[in-house]
Amino acid sequence: MIELIDTYWLYFLVGQYPHGPLGGLALTLILAVLGLLFAFPLGLVFGIARVSPWRSVRWPVTALIQVVRGTPLLMVVFWAYFFLPSLTGQNTDQFWTMLTALVVFDAAYLAEIIRAGIQGIGKGQTESARSLGFSYLDAMRLVILPQVVRNMLPSLVNQFVATIKETSLGYIIGLTEVSFIATQINTQVLTRPAEVYLLLGLTYFILCFGLSRLAFWLERHLQQRTMAKAHA
Amino acid sequence: MTPIFDLNLLLTGTYHDWLVAGLITSLSLTGISLALALPLAIVIALIRLSPVKLLQWSGFAFVEAIRNVPLLAHLLFWYFGAPELLPTALREWLYARNVEATSAIIALTLYTAAYMSEDVRSGIRSIPGQQFEAARALGFSFVASMRLVVLPQALRVTIPPLISQTLNLWKDTSIATVIGVAELMYQAAKVESATFRSFEAFAFASVCYLGMSLLITGAAGWYQGRFPVRTA
Numbered sequence: 001m002i003e004l005i006d007t008y009w010l011y012f013l014v015g016q017y018p019h020g021p022l023g024g025l026a027l028t029l030i031l032a033v034l035g036l037l038f039a040f041p042l043g044l045v046f047g048i049a050r051v052s053p054w055r056s057v058r059w060p061v062t063a064l065i066q067v068v069r070g071t072p073l074l075m076v077v078f079w080a081y082f083f084l085p086s087l088t089g090q091n092t093d094q095f096w097t098m099l100t101a102l103v104v105f106d107a108a109y110l111a112e113i114i115r116a117g118i119q120g121i122g123k124g125q126t127e128s129a130r131s132l133g134f135s136y137l138d139a140m141r142l143v144i145l146p147q148v149v150r151n152m153l154p155s156l157v158n159q160f161v162a163t164i165k166e167t168s169l170g171y172i173i174g175l176t177e178v179s180f181i182a183t184q185i186n187t188q189v190l191t192r193p194a195e196v197y198l199l200l201g202l203t204y205f206i207l208c209f210g211l212s213r214l215a216f217w218l219e220r221h222l223q224q225r226t227m228a229k230a231h232a
Numbered sequence: 233m234t235p236i237f238d239l240n241l242l243l244t245g246t247y248h249d250w251l252v253a254g255l256i257t258s259l260s261l262t263g264i265s266l267a268l269a270l271p272l273a274i275v276i277a278l279i280r281l282s283p284v285k286l287l288q289w290s291g292f293a294f295v296e297a298i299r300n301v302p303l304l305a306h307l308l309f310w311y312f313g314a315p316e317l318l319p320t321a322l323r324e325w326l327y328a329r330n331v332e333a334t335s336a337i338i339a340l341t342l343y344t345a346a347y348m349s350e351d352v353r354s355g356i357r358s359i360p361g362q363q364f365e366a367a368r369a370l371g372f373s374f375v376a377s378m379r380l381v382v383l384p385q386a387l388r389v390t391i392p393p394l395i396s397q398t399l400n401l402w403k404d405t406s407i408a409t410v411i412g413v414a415e416l417m418y419q420a421a422k423v424e425s426a427t428f429r430s431f432e433a434f435a436f437a438s439v440c441y442l443g444m445s446l447l448i449t450g451a452a453g454w455y456q457g458r459f460p461v462r463t464a
Contacts (some may be wrong), residue, residue, distance in 0.1 A: 018287050019432075067442060069445075070399075070403075070441065070442045070445030070446060070449070071403070071438060071442055071445070072403035072404070072406035072407075072417070072441055073403075074406040074409070074417055075406065075417070075437060075438055075441055077273075078417070078420075078421070078434055079434060079438075082424075082430045082434065083430075083431075090427060142367055157447070161300070164302075165302035165303075166302070168302040168303075168304040168305060169304060169407070171410065172409070172410060179302070179304055179305055179308065181309065182305075182308070183312075186312060192316075193312040193313045193316050194313035194314065194316050194317050196308070196313070197305065197308050197309035197312060197313040198309065198313065200305050200308070200309075201301045201305050201306070201309060202419060204300065204301045204302060205296075205297060205300045205301050207300075208299075208301070209296055209299035209300040212296075212299075212300060
């Protein structure tokens with residue numbers, strides 16, 4: 001196994017870079033970071049629309065979120081893969097296809113986290129903000145959302161873990177992220193598939209387990225702070 | 233002149249049969265994995281709640297090791313890696329049969345069981361400890377107090393989250409397409425490459441995934457209305 005790591009570690013981490021496109025674990029991470037980064041504002045808009053007092057805003061967004069959440073990510077990836085080119089009028093490469101699918105998919109899940117966060121804050125806060133003369137949108141922006149975003153920090157980290165795991169589906173459309181590279185290594189070595197895929201699993205595990213511990217710690221830390229405030 | 237959306241392609245003929253066969257395979261994958269994952273999840277939850285430290289830790293390690301690795305990596309390991317570790321005779325026996333479906337069922341079962349065990353565990357923990365203590369004081373063994381006193385109450389709390397895990401399982405079966413299981417996504421892609429009617433093929437798959445997801449969500453809603461959680 002040492003020999004395997006010794007020969008292929010660089011390929012595993014960055015793919016063919018700098019002699020070819022960036023790939024491997026680096027691409028997995030970039031995809032996950034960008035995915036979450038772009039999904040967050042979209043999720044925020046969807047989440048607010050989901051609890052909007054106007055039906056014409058609430059209903060279509062709710063329907064969209066339900067459809068995305070009832071569909072496997074792979075289906076979203078396939079739709080993006082086959083229909084983005086005809087929609088945008090130019091060839092979309094695997095990276096942008098996967099990123100688009102991730103952003104749409106994650107935004108729907110983030111929207112539900114944000115909706116739960118807004119509803120968890122309590123109506124009293126909105127009502128007092130409104131009675132102090134804030135408009136609905138200002139009450140959201142200045143009173144409700146700052147609290148929601150702080151409370152949802154652990155969920156955001158967990159969503160990041162989920163996104164890292166989701167990037168593995170890029171494998172299916174031939175994106176050279178870390179699972180794809182592992183398979184390339186496997187076809188080159190040929191004799192040690194169990195070791196190659198164990199190493200792949202271990203890589204994901206270290207990354208995701210570390211992050212989910214961070215989320216756990218954040219959650220406890222926030223809880224303690226809220227409790228300390230309540231006692232003060 | 234072919235129509236823009238060829239509904240006949242989906243309703244009759246070879247391609248219709250392919251897609252329906254895929255749907256049946258997806259449903260079977262879900263059914264078999266669910267039947268295997270449920271008892272496994274209950275056992276893991278009990279192991280994590282057992283009074284023995286070593287058992288608690290091994291349960292924790294199992295759950296975290298599985299949850300922090302993407303399903304795709306699990307599938308690749310069970311399909312390409314694990315058979316190599318088997319003795320030759322057993323491997324040949326397996327390859328003569330449906331090795332794709334077997335690997336997929338193993339991966340899906342372990343993945344789902346790890347998530348479900350967490351739901352069962354929190355369900356059990358929601359039952360006040362006095363119930364368990366009273367059972368023990370009346371002379372029931374650990375297993376008997378769990379089986380006769382705690383689990384029947386815990387199950388009622390646990391079923392809604394278990395139904396939503398079933399929904400995840402249903403969507404996750406799509407990833408089995410990676411190792412060549414002829415499930416719905418695989419068949420849709422096959423119809424697409426045979427006919428170039430990507431819109432029809434993916435629309436069929438999407439409607440199936442979405443329809444089944446709605447049924448499962450509906451079941452969760454019905455259960456919560458029919459058997460609301462009783463608070464003591």
